[in-house]
Amino acid sequence: MWKGNPIIDQLNVDYPIFQAGMAGGVTTPRLVSAVTNAGGLGNLGAGYLTAEEMVHRIKEIKKLTSRTFGVNVFVPEHPQATEQEIVEADKWLLPFRSELKIKENVTLEHDVSLYEKQIEGLVAERVPVISFTFGxxxxxxxxxxxxxxxxxVGTATTVEEAIINEEQGVDVVVAQGSEAGGHRGTFTGVYEQALIGTMSLVPQVVDHVKIPVIAAGGIMDGRGVRAALALGAQGAQLGTAFVTCQESGAKPQHKKAILNSTETNTVITSVFSGKPARGIRNSFINQMEKGGGRNLLAYPLQNILTKEIRKQATIQNRPEYMSLWSGQSPRLSTNRPAASIVEAIVTDIEKNAGKV
Incomplete structure (x- = not known):
């Protein structure tokens, strides 16, 4: 069943099953190593980590597995904002700060050399698989x-982006369908024109690039992986499926929200970070979309502005103000060990090998 798959040979894994490199603390060393040890490819989401924090987690993963794993980083963006734009954007956040009793002023300073430092750390640690998002x-x-x-490994939300990845020399590309949870990986054009469903995106990408394609977006179990392979992908990437697993570092409120949501509860919004991302609709999104959504700063500036709100919302158990990232298949989420998710997928595929 698995013989001849280029991803398996290229990455030295047992199965072409990727755990998405979700940033923000979800991808703990325990989660990454659990997926890797089960035969898939675990990925550390390093987007928000300092280079030192990233290296520390990489070393922890190496203690837990000797197999192939990956790290995901963000291609940097350095937008500018005037003082007036910052004041206008922050004005819409004042009611949330007041309710959560946040008094300190927000500064938009961030390490513009983070990306270069992360690359240096990845090279020094000889990480076997390195994936990129946002460009x-x-x-x-x-x-x-x-x-x-x-x-x-690169990320693409359109055929054009997949071709750009290949032309740049990327080895593998993840085709991210619109069903995917978390941030959109779109880096050319406006994101509204790149909301292509996984079923439509994957076969078109497969037909236009020669490098292996990994399908992503709404895939939660063996049925989804089988569909991805049938569409011509060489593997599948699952994100939301692992957010609620036992080794996940997602906050309890986040896990609970996904486990109690339906396919109609998610929405793509930029109000938390300034970049479109799919998550479960809540009060923060609703209130911001009434007016504040017109005064958002570009990513990562908006993300910095809302960071303390999201942090305090978690501490104070106010999920209505948290960013609850989720794909469109929350009904398929479970709270079981990561290894059992991988094993169930493998069993399903091997059991149904050759069937339509």
Missing amino acids: VPSREVIKDLHKEGAVV
């Missing part, structure tokens, strides 16, 4: 990673 790394960066033997 494509330069040819120079890809060349340096290849020198260290790393497999480079």
Whole structure:
């Protein structure tokens, strides 16, 4: 069943099952290693980690597994905002700060050299698989990673973006359908024109690039992985399916929200971070969309503005103000060990091999 799959040979894994590199603390070393040890590819989401924090987690993963794992980083964006734009954007957040009793002023300072430091850390640690979101790394960066033997994985939400990834020298591309939870990986054009469903996106990407394609978006179990393979993908990436698993670092409120949601509860919004992302609709989204959504700063500035609100909402058990990222298949979520998710997928695929 699995023989001849280029991903298996390229990554030295047992099964072409990727655990998405979700940032924000979900992808704990325990989760990454559990998926990896079960034969899939666990991925650390390093988007919001300092280089030092990232390296520390990589070392923890290495203690828990000797198998292939990956790390996901964000291609950087450095937008500018005027003082007036910052004041206008923050004005809409004042009611939330007041309700949560947040008094400190927000500064928009962030480490503009984070990406370069992360790349240095990845090279030093010789991470075997490195994936990128929000853009494509330069040819120079890809060349340096290849020198260290790393497999480079890109993200695309359109055929055009997949072709750009291939032209830059990326080894594998994840085709992210509109059903996916969390941030959209769109980096060309407006995101509204890149909301292509997984069923439509994957076969079109497969037909236009020669590198292996990994399907992502709404895939939660063996049925979804089988569908991805039938569409021509060489593997599948699951995110939301692992958010609620036992090794996940997602906050309890986040897990509960997903486990109690339906396919009609998610929405794509930019109000939390300034970048479109799919999550469960709540009061923060509703209130911001009434007016504040017109005064958002670009990512990552808006994300910095709302960081303390999201943090305090978690501490004070106010999920209505948290970013509850989720894909469109929350009814299929379970609270079981990560390894059992992988094992169930493998059993389903091997049991149904050759069936339509």
